[in-house]
Amino acid sequence: MLNRLALLTCHEMGHVLGLDHNFVASTFGRGSVMDYYAPRIKIRPDGSADLSDAYMQGTGSYDNHAIEWGYSQPPQGETPEQEQARLSQIVSQGLAKGIVWGNEADPRWNAYDEGADPVSWLKQVWPVRDALLTRYGPETLPPGEPASRLASRFPLIYLFHRYALAAAINVIGSAKIPPSLAGDGQEPIAVWPAPSQREALQLVLKALEAKELEISPDLWKTLAPREPGLEDPERFISSAGYLFSPQDGARAVVDLVAGGLLDAQRMQRLAVIAHESPGAPSAQEIVLALVHAAFPATLTGANSKSSEDILLVVQADVTEHLMLLANDASATPEVQSTALAGIDDVQKIVRSREDPAARRLNREIGLFLSSPQQNTPKLKPSGAPPGPPI
Ligand SMILES: [Zn+2]
Numbered sequence: 001m002l003n004r005l006a007l008l009t010c011h012e013m014g015h016v017l018g019l020d021h022n023f024v025a026s027t028f029g030r031g032s033v034m035d036y037y038a039p040r041i042k043i044r045p046d047g048s049a050d051l052s053d054a055y056m057q058g059t060g061s062y063d064n065h066a067i068e069w070g071y072s073q074p075p076q077g078e079t080p081e082q083e084q085a086r087l088s089q090i091v092s093q094g095l096a097k098g099i100v101w102g103n104e105a106d107p108r109w110n111a112y113d114e115g116a117d118p119v120s121w122l123k124q125v126w127p128v129r130d131a132l133l134t135r136y137g138p139e140t141l142p143p144g145e146p147a148s149r150l151a152s153r154f155p156l157i158y159l160f161h162r163y164a165l166a167a168a169i170n171v172i173g174s175a176k177i178p179p180s181l182a183g184d185g186q187e188p189i190a191v192w193p194a195p196s197q198r199e200a201l202q203l204v205l206k207a208l209e210a211k212e213l214e215i216s217p218d219l220w221k222t223l224a225p226r227e228p229g230l231e232d233p234e235r236f237i238s239s240a241g242y243l244f245s246p247q248d249g250a251r252a253v254v255d256l257v258a259g260g261l262l263d264a265q266r267m268q269r270l271a272v273i274a275h276e277s278p279g280a281p282s283a284q285e286i287v288l289a290l291v292h293a294a295f296p297a298t299l300t301g302a303n304s305k306s307s308e309d310i311l312l313v314v315q316a317d318v319t320e321h322l323m324l325l326a327n328d329a330s331a332t333p334e335v336q337s338t339a340l341a342g343i344d345d346v347q348k349i350v351r352s353r354e355d356p357a358a359r360r361l362n363r364e365i366g367l368f369l370s371s372p373q374q375n376t377p378k379l380k381p382s383g384a385p386p387g388p389p390i
Helices: 003-015 061-071 080-096 118-135 147-158 162-169 194-206 246-261 264-276 283-294 305-326 333-350 357-372
Strands: none
Touching: 003 246, 061 080, 118 147, 118 162, 118 194, 147 357, 162 194, 162 246, 194 246, 194 283, 246 283, 264 283, 264 333, 283 305, 283 333, 305 333, 305 357
16 A cells, blocks of 8 residues: 555656656556556465555656656757757657657556556456456455445456456557657557457457356355445445345446447447458447347357346347447437447347347337337446546
8 A cells, every 4th residue: 555655646746747647658567657557466376366566666767758858957058959859859769669648539548557558458357357256255354344345345356357348448449549740750540450459349248248247146145235324435336225236247347348339439430440441340340249249149148047147137238238329319320320230130139039038128129119219228227336446
């Protein structure tokens, strides 16, 4: 915690010295105290978490670079032209070393990450989440601590991948857009490589699998309600009242993934990039992959009743997100028609099934298609805590 506070102090002193945030800095090592980092958690061979190097110490390459540009003293008798040349050289030396600042819409611009790029970061985060979830339980509470604390901290573990998922989703339908000057050698728009976009898609869709969303019955039994009268914004607000609902947990992840993928502007960027850059994933490809992930080939793709329960949550939520996009006034006709095609695919699947969840979805789709304005579904809130630690 002292390391965390030292980093925070450096960060705030950076603001005092005039530095803005640099949320790209985690892509070139711990490049700046002006980033927000995820704690670096290593998993030991016995499965326990090693936090000894959780936060960066000292300043980063970007900080030293920016302070050199802003504060180094000019040599005696330097003319304005010489000063301009000296400062430009500092910038070009920084760029040559890969020290960059960014645009907040750039897919590399992410808070609470730490990795060379969002896709490799998500791959790093996944096994850490698995390990933390496997060991999460009453043993992590010091004797005498309220049992309810376990449910309070649970979202930190269950949703440990939330920022990494969001960052990986952001590379889909994206381009790097570094602030650039004529002649500085940077490409002002560089479409994110298509193979990496597709890898990101496969990874984020994995988060929708029932086995990734399930928790064990033993863990569920330990997620006790809060004590009377104590508010706690860090907990799930459960749709089951005082008991934690794993279905709510699933809804939180689906909202992140389906809501993130089916964003109207992202869908339009996908259409634009596929138009300009042959071989890039299209909006249709994303919708098709999402529908396939939510509706596996067998009835529900589940191998137990309990994972079937979870999968039905995923199916309802994905379908409802598609309907929201199809009726999103900010979406273009081409994006709306892509969403409608996804809804048609879901309709064919649910019409072939007899279970109550399928009948409900079929009815909901029928009503929506007959009168979209009146029958746009309202998403059931997941009750997940807001998230950002600041
Ligand atoms: Zn700040």
